[in-house]
Amino acid sequence: MKVVIILACVAATVFAAPGNNGSWRIVGGDGDAGTAPHTSPYQVSLSINGAHTCSGSILDDSTILTAAHCVVGFCDEGSDPTLIKIAAGKNKLSELVYNNKGKSVICHEDYDSWDIKNDIAIIKLETALTLTADIQAVQLPRTDIINEEVTFYGWGTTDNSSILSDALKYITMKTISVKDCIDKMPDKVGPTEVCAIAGTGKGACHGDAGGPLLASDGTVIGIVSWGIPCAEGYPDVFTRVYSFLDWIEENRN
Structure with a gap:
C-alpha cells in the first residue's frame, strides 16, 4: 500500500x-x-492549522520548494495560501517562529494524488526571507x-x-x-x-x-x-x- x-x-x-x-x-x-548551527540552512517547516505539517527547501528569498501533496488544497483558485505558515533558521521545532505566510501556491499541473506522481509544488512567500548563515538558498x-x-x-x-x-x-x-x-x-x-x-x-x-x-x-x-x-x-x-x-x-x- x-x-x-x-x-x-x-x-x-x-x-x-x-x-x-x-x-x-x-x-x-x-x-x-x-x-548545531548551519546544519540544514535550506530547510523550512510548513505549518497548517498551527502545527508542523511538512518541510520544504528554500529556492530563493521568496520561493519554497515542497511536495504537492503537502499543499494541494491551496493550489486551486479561491483558496487562501496565507493559511500556510513558514518558519526557518532553527533546528528545533519548539524554537521555530512561523512569521511568514504563503502568498501563492503552484502545484504541478499533472500532479496525481492517486499514484503520487509529479509531487512537486512551489510556494511564493508574502514577505521575503532575510538570508543568513542559518537561512540559505x-x-x-x-x-x-x-x-x-x-x-x-x-x-x-x-x-x-x-x-x-x-x-x-x-x-x-x-x-x-x-x-x-x-x-x-x-x-x-x-x-x-x-x-x-x-x-x-x-x-x-x-x-x-x-x-x-x-x-x-x-x-x-x-x-x-x-x-x-x-x-x-x-x-x-x-x-x-x-x-x-x-x-x-x-x-x-
Whole structure:
C-alpha cells in the first residue's frame, strides 16, 4: 500500500492509512542535528492549522520548494495560501517562529494524488526571507544522481506514537536506479522519481514530506514524497528534482 509521507493526524484520511499492523515504524536517524548551527540552512517547516505539517527547501528569498501533496488544497483558485505558515533558521521545532505566510501556491499541473506522481509544488512567500548563515538558498542539481550517498533532514515521527521530533534528525542513504527500485517495490515507481534506501528501521516518515534530499555537494536532488510504509526496509521515494528543472524555472518567478 502506497503511503504518502505526511503527518498522519493532518492528512491520513485523505492521503494515507497505516499498514496492516496498525503502526508507523521508528525512523532510525544517523544523528541528531540538535542545536548545531548551519546544519540544514535550506530547510523550512510548513505549518497548517498551527502545527508542523511538512518541510520544504528554500529556492530563493521568496520561493519554497515542497511536495504537492503537502499543499494541494491551496493550489486551486479561491483558496487562501496565507493559511500556510513558514518558519526557518532553527533546528528545533519548539524554537521555530512561523512569521511568514504563503502568498501563492503552484502545484504541478499533472500532479496525481492517486499514484503520487509529479509531487512537486512551489510556494511564493508574502514577505521575503532575510538570508543568513542559518537561512540559505539551496542549489539545484546540474546532473542526475544514481548510486551515490545522500542525506535528508526532517522533524518527522520517530516512533509509533506519531509524536514529531523536536530536534532535526538526519539520515544517510544511498540512491538506487529506477530499475532496482521497481524490483524492490510493490507499487509503481517512475522515471521522474528517485529512490534511496538506508535499511530496515531507517527512513522517512510522517512529517518529513516535502523536505530536501541532498547530494554530497549540497544540491537538492529529491523531495520527500512517499514510502511503504515508514522504515520497513523498502526504499523511500522522492520526487526527482532534475526531472523538473524546466518546470521550476518557469514557475519560481
